[in-house]
Amino acid sequence: xxxxNDITASFGTLYHPKSALVFYETKGADxxxxxxxxxxDKNGSPVNAHPLTVREANKLARSLQTEQEKDKAFLKSRxxxxxxxxxxxxxxDKGAVLWYTKTQRRQLYFVNGLNIPSEMASVPxxxxxxxxxxxxxxxxxSERRPTEKTPLYYAPFFNIYEDGRVCMGTVNINIKNSASVxxxxxxxxxxxxxxxxxxxxxxxxxxxxxxxxxWKDLIETGEPFPKEVLKKxxxxxxxxxx
Numbered sequence: 001x002x003x004x005n006d007i008t009a010s011f012g013t014l015y016h017p018k019s020a021l022v023f024y025e026t027k028g029a030d031x032x033x034x035x036x037x038x039x040x041d042k043n044g045s046p047v048n049a050h051p052l053t054v055r056e057a058n059k060l061a062r063s064l065q066t067e068q069e070k071d072k073a074f075l076k077s078r079x080x081x082x083x084x085x086x087x088x089x090x091x092x093d094k095g096a097v098l099w100y101t102k103t104q105r106r107q108l109y110f111v112n113g114l115n116i117p118s119e120m121a122s123v124p125x126x127x128x129x130x131x132x133x134x135x136x137x138x139x140x141x142s143e144r145r146p147t148e149k150t151p152l153y154y155a156p157f158f159n160i161y162e163d164g165r166v167c168m169g170t171v172n173i174n175i176k177n178s179a180s181v182x183x184x185x186x187x188x189x190x191x192x193x194x195x196x197x198x199x200x201x202x203x204x205x206x207x208x209x210x211x212x213x214x215w216k217d218l219i220e221t222g223e224p225f226p227k228e229v230l231k232k233x234x235x236x237x238x239x240x241x242x
Contacts, residue, residue: 017044078180087241088181096131098240099185102143103225111198114212121218122225127152129240130188132175136164141227148238153230154206158197171195207231
């Protein structure tokens with residue numbers, strides 16, 4: 001029990017204290033402010049106190065400007081918008097994107113308890129709606145680009161609430177503040193398909209029939225997803241924009 005392992009390398013990016021600023025202010029109606037700069041030694045203790053220099057102030061300003069530019073870059077496109085992007089709202093929940101995908105074959109992962117092999121399978125056309133911290137998904141019955149009147153169907157997967165919200169479980173969501181709309185979309189699709197499907201949420205099946213048997217058959221046969229098993233949820237695309 002006395003053998004200790006250094007696990008700091010697994011923490012990701014580590015930031016070490018390099019300097020500190022202390023602001024002093026005089027009392028009274030004509031208050032004046034004085035800023036003192038401290039260097040930090042290897043133990044993280046402040047040393048070498050001195051007045052903040054112009055050079056140090058400029059360095060601080062550049063650092064703050066860089067962070068501000070990263071925030072402004074969030075959900076900006078790297079070029080012409082991809083044709084499957086339907087709507088971008090940069091203000092809602094610090095940014096939200098609505099997009100769709102056509103029928104595709106994806107690698108799916110299932111927990112052992114479902115007795116479904118983790119292999120490739122056909123998935124239906126889908127609607128995706130994501131903020132920086134949450135994801136909702138729905139199914140579509142057509143490959144056509146959806147409009148506000150397009151009816152939505154329950155996504156035929158596990159780990160999804162009846163309102164479309166995805167329970168990501170223990171998946172560590174890390175969408176960068178500087179993520180372009182393309183990076184944002186690809187990241188959420190990867191989070192969704194690379195997580196393990198484990199159980200149904202709610203009292204009803206998201207498909208007509210047995211959801212477990214559906215995915216077993218699709219993986220075993222390799223057949224296209226049967227859109228006739230999709231269930232309407234009485235929503236249209238317009239509901240997601242309100």
